[in-house]
Amino acid sequence: MKNRPKLSLLLIVLLTLVCLLINLSEPVKVDFTLPNPSGKPIAVKYNYPGLPFMKVLGRDFAFHRGLDLQGGTSITLKANMSDIDFSQRDNALNSVKTVIEKRINFLGVSEPIVQTSKAGNDYRVLVEIPGVTDVNQAVQLVGKTAKLTFWEAGSENASNSARIATDAASLAKLGLPAGVPQVLGLNAVKTELSGSDLKQAAVTFDRNTNKPQVSLTFTADGAKKFGDITKRNTGKILAIVLDNELIEAPRVSTPIFGGNAVISGSFTTQQANNLQIQLNAGALPVSLTVLQQQAIGASLGQTSVQKSLVAGVVGFFVIVVFMVVLYKRLGLIASMALTVYTLIVLTLFRLIPITLTLAGIAGFILSVGIAVDANILIFERMKEELRKGRSHTSAIDLGFSRAWLSIRDSNMASLITSAVLFYFGTGVVRGFAFTLALGIFVSLFSAIFVTKTFLTVFYKGGEEK
Amino acid sequence: MLNIIGKRNWYFAFSLLVIIPGIISMLLWGFKLSIDFSGGSRMTLLYPEKVNEQKISAIKNVFKQNNIELVTLQTSNQTVVVRTKPVDDKQDAKILKDLQAKTGNVKQEQFETIGPVIGSETTINAFSSAALSSLLIVFYIAWSFRGVRKPVSSWRFGICAIVALLHDALLLLGVFSLLGHFAGVEIDSLFITALLTVIGFSVHDTIVVFDRIRENLRKNIEAPFEQVTNDSILQTLVRSLNTSLTALLVLTTLLLFGGESIRWFVVAMIVGIASGTYSSIFNAAPLLVVWQNYASRRKK
Numbered sequence: 001m002k003n004r005p006k007l008s009l010l011l012i013v014l015l016t017l018v019c020l021l022i023n024l025s026e027p028v029k030v031d032f033t034l035p036n037p038s039g040k041p042i043a044v045k046y047n048y049p050g051l052p053f054m055k056v057l058g059r060d061f062a063f064h065r066g067l068d069l070q071g072g073t074s075i076t077l078k079a080n081m082s083d084i085d086f087s088q089r090d091n092a093l094n095s096v097k098t099v100i101e102k103r104i105n106f107l108g109v110s111e112p113i114v115q116t117s118k119a120g121n122d123y124r125v126l127v128e129i130p131g132v133t134d135v136n137q138a139v140q141l142v143g144k145t146a147k148l149t150f151w152e153a154g155s156e157n158a159s160n161s162a163r164i165a166t167d168a169a170s171l172a173k174l175g176l177p178a179g180v181p182q183v184l185g186l187n188a189v190k191t192e193l194s195g196s197d198l199k200q201a202a203v204t205f206d207r208n209t210n211k212p213q214v215s216l217t218f219t220a221d222g223a224k225k226f227g228d229i230t231k232r233n234t235g236k237i238l239a240i241v242l243d244n245e246l247i248e249a250p251r252v253s254t255p256i257f258g259g260n261a262v263i264s265g266s267f268t269t270q271q272a273n274n275l276q277i278q279l280n281a282g283a284l285p286v287s288l289t290v291l292q293q294q295a296i297g298a299s300l301g302q303t304s305v306q307k308s309l310v311a312g313v314v315g316f317f318v319i320v321v322f323m324v325v326l327y328k329r330l331g332l333i334a335s336m337a338l339t340v341y342t343l344i345v346l347t348l349f350r351l352i353p354i355t356l357t358l359a360g361i362a363g364f365i366l367s368v369g370i371a372v373d374a375n376i377l378i379f380e381r382m383k384e385e386l387r388k389g390r391s392h393t394s395a396i397d398l399g400f401s402r403a404w405l406s407i408r409d410s411n412m413a414s415l416i417t418s419a420v421l422f423y424f425g426t427g428v429v430r431g432f433a434f435t436l437a438l439g440i441f442v443s444l445f446s447a448i449f450v451t452k453t454f455l456t457v458f459y460k461g462g463e464e465k
Numbered sequence: 466m467l468n469i470i471g472k473r474n475w476y477f478a479f480s481l482l483v484i485i486p487g488i489i490s491m492l493l494w495g496f497k498l499s500i501d502f503s504g505g506s507r508m509t510l511l512y513p514e515k516v517n518e519q520k521i522s523a524i525k526n527v528f529k530q531n532n533i534e535l536v537t538l539q540t541s542n543q544t545v546v547v548r549t550k551p552v553d554d555k556q557d558a559k560i561l562k563d564l565q566a567k568t569g570n571v572k573q574e575q576f577e578t579i580g581p582v583i584g585s586e587t588t589i590n591a592f593s594s595a596a597l598s599s600l601l602i603v604f605y606i607a608w609s610f611r612g613v614r615k616p617v618s619s620w621r622f623g624i625c626a627i628v629a630l631l632h633d634a635l636l637l638l639g640v641f642s643l644l645g646h647f648a649g650v651e652i653d654s655l656f657i658t659a660l661l662t663v664i665g666f667s668v669h670d671t672i673v674v675f676d677r678i679r680e681n682l683r684k685n686i687e688a689p690f691e692q693v694t695n696d697s698i699l700q701t702l703v704r705s706l707n708t709s710l711t712a713l714l715v716l717t718t719l720l721l722f723g724g725e726s727i728r729w730f731v732v733a734m735i736v737g738i739a740s741g742t743y744s745s746i747f748n749a750a751p752l753l754v755v756w757q758n759y760a761s762r763r764k765k
Binding site for chain 2: 094113114116124295299307314322326369372380419423427429
């Protein structure tokens with residue numbers, strides 16, 4: 001790259017054009033009034049149709065906006081508390097909330113809202129998720145209890161063997177899950193192994209059939225239990241049951257002591273994925289029923305969103321003016337680099353896609369600040385070198401190498417913060433952390449590659465004092 | 466030449482002067498928490514026709530007249546979902562009656578008492594992750610500054626950076642505790658975001674100053690530590706001011722043009738970024754000097 005600034009420039013121009021096209025593809029409609037202290041309010045109206053040919057490419061590059069900016073779907077679930085002692089119900093409801101939050105977190109960054117709620121004697125959980133595309137999957141994911149149990153055949157001479165009824169009512173009386181009597185008989189008993197013995201679940205694919213399956217890793221304790229169970233059931237059938245329904249009943253060929261097992265069932269990839277998430281997040285302490293499911297609008301209100309958008313655009317121009325005033329030609333170069341930076345980040349927001357919320361936008365603004373800072377650091381160093389009487393070319397090189405350490409270390413610190421916040425946080429915190437981290441990576445790229453190329457190409461032998 | 470290090474006690478005193486009232490306020494009055502933290506009520510209203518802007522402002526008025534703070538209002542077609550401060554059954558009946566009178570035929574589909582969006586667990590989580598990342602940053606700085614000239618231990622750089630971070634976090638929390646008590650400003654989930662942003666910015670800013678100290682220590686082997694630190698602060702001063710001025714300018718535009726809903730969020734960012742710049746120049750690096758002097762005095 002060092003010897004080929006022209007080629008780098010070409011690459012940057014191409015990248016910018018692609019990003020520009022993607023960003024221009026979405027139609028924009030602005031319509032609100034700004035308060036004007038001296039005179040009548042200013043009406044801001046603008047209607048941009050978007051690029052027609054982008055629809056031909058078959059993908060929509062619109063921003064995914066979060067609950068605060070666009071709204072989404074609200075799901076109300078009722079917790080069935082009849083089996084829970086009255087004094088424990090609040091606790092149970094709170095752990096339902098925690099498990100649901102965990103499950104939704106596995107889906108990515110979308111900043112859901114999960115709230116407990118009480119209406120009369122009903123214990124409920126409100127779940128709001130942005131967008132409306134995958135509501136059914138979300139309901140499936142959130143509403144399932146996900147209680148995993150393992151069943152074995154009981155001894156033959158137990159008194160139950162006399163009964164032959166297999167209808168649902170008598171099954172419930174026996175406490176046997178649906179499908180289990182057919183494979184294990186009426187004496188089936190639940191083993192000591194359960195979902196809480198799991199360390200991790202993952203989606204894998206069967207090597208022969210290429211079908212999705214869920215592989216389980218047990219905790220040390222769970223592995224011991226599983227070893228015992230498979231040992232005493234060698235040659236017999238072991239039933240795997242999820243939420244009172246049989247998913248699989250394999251015959252144990254040899255005892256398994258490694259603490260690994262596979263549920264092959266007959267899943268679609270999405271079902272396997274849901275199951276993996278549910279098993280990893282843990283089972284719900286009570287079962288849930290969906291009460292209501294409805295679309296909801298943005299919580300911040302459309303005008304508020306549009307105002308913030310306008311403020312963002314104005315803010316960007318303020319930065320440009322400020323940089324140009326401070327650093328003249330260098331400032332212009334920085335503004336160009338910053339434009340490229342912004343376009344790239346916005347494009348990534350659209351492509352990944354990231355659900356944009358106000359918190360995410362805050363992360364983005366901070367990262368713009370960081371990108372500007374990188375440029376300022378480099379320029380100040382260059383100025384110092386120029387003052388010492390060096391040529392422009394060597395001032396550029398030295399400015400970069402001197403500024404690099406502080407850019408690296410300060411950005412590493414911000415990356416550490418965002419990584420920790422993303423890993424442990426929920427909702428708002430995660431969204432913020434993700435956009436910040438993304439912004440930092442792009443800003444490093446922009447400082448090292450874009451600014452440097454621009455400087456090398458446009459700033460040789462300039463007039464800067 | 467400006468002598469920042471020489472006047473360090475003044476700068477420390479100024480920081481304390483700003484932070485201590487905030488801490489007192491936090492201890493005495495705590496924070497005014499929004500329903501994001503405390504929970505509240507949620508109503509689902511159903512109208513016979515699509516809800517328009519006029520109806521929305523009429524609904525907002527009814528809540529205002531009843532002195533019930535409306536936190537969010539979301540619409541979709543004929544439904545309006547409203548989140549408010551806690552409302553009891555009597556108040557609910559009154560509101561419903563007023564809504565019937567002022568906004569026409571309306572049916573209340575749901576009336577629920579909702580728990581917090583940000584439960585205590587989430588808050589504790591956010592704080593413990595901030596603590597964990599601070600710890601990791603101390604390690605990272607200690608590692609990255611390991612080549613620094615003895616006798617200045619690289620651990621001190623990390624720890625001083627975190628002290629500056631605490632300064633900024635405490636100051637921001639204190640200011641909002643005071644604002645909460647005297648102006649009724651509430652803390653919501655956006656405030657958490659602002660706090661995190663400020664923490665990120667604070668360390669970032671401090672490291673740039675420290676990096677310069679590291680470099681100058683390597684270049685001037687003979688110069689006393691105080692001198693090197695002061696030089697480094699002055700050399701990075703323009704950059705520090707320019708960077709935070711840029712950030713503050715953008716935030717000011719957000720304050721002027723952005724809607725009401727993000728106002729206090731922006732104020733929090735402005736307070737935090739100003740504090741972050743101050744602490745990296747006037748606290749973090751001078752603190753290194755204090756520590757160094759104390760350590761060398763003990764050796765004698």
